[in-house]
Amino acid sequence: MLSAFMQAFKTPDLRRKLLFTLGIMALFRLGSVLPTPGVSLANVQKCMSQQNQEDPGLLNLIDIFSGGALLQLSVFALGIMPYITASIIIQLLRVVIPRFEDLHKEGQSGTAKLTEYTRYLTIGLGVLQSSAIVATASTQRPFGMTQCPDPLVPNASAPAMALMIVTMTAGTGLIMWLGELITDRGIGNGMSLLIFTSIVARxxxxxxxxxxxxxxxxxxxxxxxxxxxxxxxxxxxxxxxxxxxxxxxxxxxxxxxxxxxxxxxxxxxxxxxxxxxxxxxxxxxxxxxxxxxxxxxxxxxxxxxxxxxxxxxxxxxxxxxxxxxxxxxxxxxxxxxxxxxxxxxxxxxxxxxxxxxxxxxxxxxxxxxxxxxxxxxxxxxxxxxxxxxxxxxxxxxxPFGGTTILIMVGVGLQTVKEINSQLQQRHYEGFLS
CATH class of the missing domain: 1.10.3370.10 (SecY subunit domain)
Structure with missing residues (x-):
């Protein structure tokens, strides 16, 4: 396996894809710790150290897919969750809307159109979810925590909260673009690898x-x-x-x-x-x-x-x-x-x-x-x-629920298979050989 790993980095185009993927993943983690404008980072850290969430529920699920960025109110607080939700909704609408089913059967052109609809829906869901998160963060007990000693959002005026909503929504659009960049120019499925990165970071x-x-x-x-x-x-x-x-x-x-x-x-x-x-x-x-x-x-x-x-x-x-x-x-x-x-x-x-x-x-x-x-x-x-x-x-x-284990193993296996196929195309032994 180590020899296959070395061969992957010795191959110029494969090395370029691997380094590009790792660079995008590092950029994604940077955005996950970068605080949103209007959020007091010191108050967030103080509140997180004193919190006692007995049943995080849906917010914890979103926080898993954002790599801990949600409860830190970072630029990438929404993570990949709006895109996942939008993709699932578009798939379900194929049963209800005949036009979507026809697009699915058209092949590449129809898939491109469905992808475009998914992007628009992702931004719409990003606006809704970011609005709910900003409204929750401005309360005395944000995200169901025990009462925070200091407010997470010191300035809860309408312009400041609007800026936070726009920033988090833009972060969602940027994550979607980064995932598509990995899929096009890197190794593996971009969205899956970003989720994998979020889970491993915790x-x-x-x-x-x-x-x-x-x-x-x-x-x-x-x-x-x-x-x-x-x-x-x-x-x-x-x-x-x-x-x-x-x-x-x-x-x-x-x-x-x-x-x-x-x-x-x-x-x-x-x-x-x-x-x-x-x-x-x-x-x-x-x-x-x-x-x-x-x-x-x-x-x-x-x-x-x-x-x-x-x-x-x-x-x-x-x-x-x-x-x-x-x-x-x-x-x-x-x-x-x-x-x-x-x-x-x-x-x-x-x-x-x-x-x-x-x-x-x-x-x-x-x-x-x-x-x-x-x-x-x-x-x-x-x-x-x-x-x-x-x-x-x-x-x-x-630290790992059944969902996270399933995602980690599935993404890991799929990525290794893709690297393995790339190596075998160049007549090298792969990871699974």
């Missing part, structure tokens, strides 16, 4: 906090849990259900085409991390609304008593929502009718299955059975951090 601080607060024994227990979860994620994410496809022989002029055998790979976790994000967001919304409401109201008290991450009701609802969104998102992204039509168009068939409707039924049967295993896997992975916290008796959550 690792040393969170592990040290557990080591200092819970002791060495629990620290090594947490490390062991993370390693076991990582190995399990690698194993399952690499696993696929292969459906064999045979292409009939056909003569075109004097040439013979077809006659080959291939397969349709179906991943066990087809939906990826999307169901976990959806479920976390939905369960965290009531907590967010409760922070801006009268604390004596009955529904606010019910949310406070039943929607904490360690409550039985929360865990059951969380698991059921993940199951639902796994099947829902898989049904959107995997279309058996489209696959069956493409196979029929090019003379392909599944051995023992007739073309047309029987193929559609067979593919639906297989994807449903695979999705059952994938959804159970996601539920276990998502609930693992909370179960580990209860078992170990920790006062804080694990």
């Amino acid at each position: 690792m040393p601080r969170n592990l040290l906090s557990i080591f200092g607060g819970a002791g060495a024994a629990k620290f090594f227990a947490v490390v062991a849990i993370i390693l076991v979860a990582t190995i399990a994620v690698v194993f399952i994410e690499q696993a696929t259900r292969r459906i064999p496809v045979q292409y009939a022989k056909r003569m075109v002029g004097r040439r013979q085409y077809g006659g080959s055998t291939t397969y349709i790979p179906i991943k066990i976790n087809t939906a990826g991390v999307i169901p976990v994000i959806f479920a976390s967001s939905i369960l965290s919304m009531p907590q967010l609304f409760a922070q801006f409401s009268n604390s004596n109201a009955g529904w606010v008290q019910w949310i406070a008593n039943n929607l904490r991450q360690t409550d039985t009701f929360y865990l059951v609802a969380y698991g059921l929502l993940i199951l639902f969104f796994t099947f829902f998102y898989t049904a959107i992204t995997f279309n058996p009718e489209e696959i069956a039509d493409n196979m029929k168009k090019y003379g392909g068939f599944i051995p023992g299955i007739r073309a047309g409707e029987p193929t559609v039924r067979y593919l639906s049967y297989v994807i449903n059975r695979v999705t059952v295993a994938g959804s159970v896997y996601l539920v276990i992975l998502a609930l693992l951090p909370t179960i580990a916290v209860l078992w170990l008796g920790l006062s804080a959550s694990l």
Whole structure:
């Protein structure tokens, strides 16, 4: 592996791509610690050192994807979350708006148009989210923390808050551009690598906090849990259900085409991390609304008593929502009718299955059975951090949730595969050789 790493840096164009990617990632981290104009950095650090957030909820989820930039109110406070949300919304709208589905089928030109819509929606969501964050930061208990000794935003005038909203929204647009630069000129998927950077940036601080607060024994227990979860994620994410496809022989002029055998790979976790994000967001919304409401109201008290991450009701609802969104998102992204039509168009068939409707039924049967295993896997992975916290008796959550482990492993594997393919194109042994 070390020799492959050295070969990657000895190859001029590959070295240029790797250095460009690392440079963009460093620039992203710089923006994550650069404070937004109008924010008192000293007051933020003082408040963060005294905070005691028992149930961060949605804000903690956003903070994970921003690498800790949200709770520091930096220029990149929103992180990559608006782009992720916009991408998911555009994908879901394909089911509702026929025009979007037609664009998806047009190929590269249609995909470019959908990407343009995603960018516009990202900026719109950035304005909404930055407005909510600025409004929350200007309160006496920002982000559900204990009351801060000094205000995070000393000057809460309309022009100052408007400047903060514009700055954070511009930061979101810049992050989107940086991610696209990595995709075009660097190595790997830019947006995924920026999320990976945000998650890894939090690792040393969170592990040290557990080591200092819970002791060495629990620290090594947490490390062991993370390693076991990582190995399990690698194993399952690499696993696929292969459906064999045979292409009939056909003569075109004097040439013979077809006659080959291939397969349709179906991943066990087809939906990826999307169901976990959806479920976390939905369960965290009531907590967010409760922070801006009268604390004596009955529904606010019910949310406070039943929607904490360690409550039985929360865990059951969380698991059921993940199951639902796994099947829902898989049904959107995997279309058996489209696959069956493409196979029929090019003379392909599944051995023992007739073309047309029987193929559609067979593919639906297989994807449903695979999705059952994938959804159970996601539920276990998502609930693992909370179960580990209860078992170990920790006062804080694990530095890696199921979502973060899934993202880290998935992005890492995909990036290594791309570097490996680049090396093999130049007749070098890759990382996985």
